[in-house]
Amino acid sequence: MEWWVSVPKVELHAHLNGSIRNSTLLELARELGDKGTIVFSDFEHVIRKNDRTLREVFKLFDLIHVVTTDHKTITRITKEVVEDFAAENVVYLELRTTPKRNDSIGMSKRSYMEAVVDGLRSVNLALEMKDMGVIGIDLSGNPTVGEWATFFPALKFAREQGLSVTLHCGEVPNSVEIQAMLDFLPGRIGHACCFQDEEWRKLRSYKIPVEICLTSNIRTETISSVDVHHFADLYKENHPIVLCTDDTGVFSTSLSNEYALVSSAFGLGKMELFELARKAVDFIFAGNEVKMELMKVYESAATTL
Numbered sequence: 001m002e003w004w005v006s007v008p009k010v011e012l013h014a015h016l017n018g019s020i021r022n023s024t025l026l027e028l029a030r031e032l033g034d035k036g037t038i039v040f041s042d043f044e045h046v047i048r049k050n051d052r053t054l055r056e057v058f059k060l061f062d063l064i065h066v067v068t069t070d071h072k073t074i075t076r077i078t079k080e081v082v083e084d085f086a087a088e089n090v091v092y093l094e095l096r097t098t099p100k101r102n103d104s105i106g107m108s109k110r111s112y113m114e115a116v117v118d119g120l121r122s123v124n125l126a127l128e129m130k131d132m133g134v135i136g137i138d139l140s141g142n143p144t145v146g147e148w149a150t151f152f153p154a155l156k157f158a159r160e161q162g163l164s165v166t167l168h169c170g171e172v173p174n175s176v177e178i179q180a181m182l183d184f185l186p187g188r189i190g191h192a193c194c195f196q197d198e199e200w201r202k203l204r205s206y207k208i209p210v211e212i213c214l215t216s217n218i219r220t221e222t223i224s225s226v227d228v229h230h231f232a233d234l235y236k237e238n239h240p241i242v243l244c245t246d247d248t249g250v251f252s253t254s255l256s257n258e259y260a261l262v263s264s265a266f267g268l269g270k271m272e273l274f275e276l277a278r279k280a281v282d283f284i285f286a287g288n289e290v291k292m293e294l295m296k297v298y299e300s301a302a303t304t305l
């Protein structure tokens with residue numbers, strides 16, 4: 001594990017709300033319990049647990065939804081999430097979140113995002129990475145609700161304005177939508193789990209990079225076990241892929257852990273995974289200046305590791 005922590009890593013698929021520290025969640029839940037907003041004992045066991053079932057994951061998200069409703073908390077959790085990734089030698093992080101509006105406490109989508117950016121600003125890593133602002137758009141949410149066609153115009157517009165786009169794609173089987181999403185040619189997609197032959201064909205011919213979230217896919221039962229995960233085929237074919245966590249908090253993982261897991265599950269050596277981490281630099285949404293900085297990080301790590 002020490003070695004996996006020491007490898008400089010690039011994280012491109014992590015949700016802010018799913019990556020909150022357990023200790024912070026406990027503290028926030030206890031405060032809400034004292035105020036009578038929730039019954040603390042209903043949630044305590046699920047926060048303290050590490051290998052949560054799907055049902056428990058949803059219960060935790062219910063709690064997270066309640067605790068992340070003020071600006072101060074959002075700034076705090078953003079800062080902590082960045083600190084945690086930095087502590088395990090993640091040299092570049094793209095954090096995603098859904099801006100929320102909450103009229104009762106005067107929160108607008110803009111002020112929500114300002115609170116997130118405040119959190120980023122208070123961490124050194126963010127300051128070092130000049131481009132660490134809003135650089136792209138992610139489409140996520142319950143994949144069984146709504147339609148791709150609803151979001152297509154907004155995403156198209158965003159891309160025309162110079163923002164990069166990544167899509168949660170193939171979390172549930174839906175050939176028509178998955179193919180339409182691939183035809184959109186997003187900068188990256190997350191998961192790519194429930195693909196049929198034609199979807200794989202399109203993915204390969206378009207060479208769209210895939211954010212692989214192994215532990216998440218297993219915990220949410222999107223993939224039945226690690227040995228049938230599509231990582232193996234994509235890796236073998238040299239398809240662009242990047243290992244990511246999705247939700248370090250909810251799924252009790254870290255990016256170093258995902259690297260270690262892939263190494264043992266698929267029999268890959270340290271150098272192969274080092275190369276995989278290095279290649280992820282090509283798929284980041286930040287500009288060339290940041291890419292060059294990251295390449296230097298890997299060059300120097302290659303000589304010392």
Ligand code: ZN
Nearest residue numbers: 015140190246
């Ligand atoms: Zn996700």
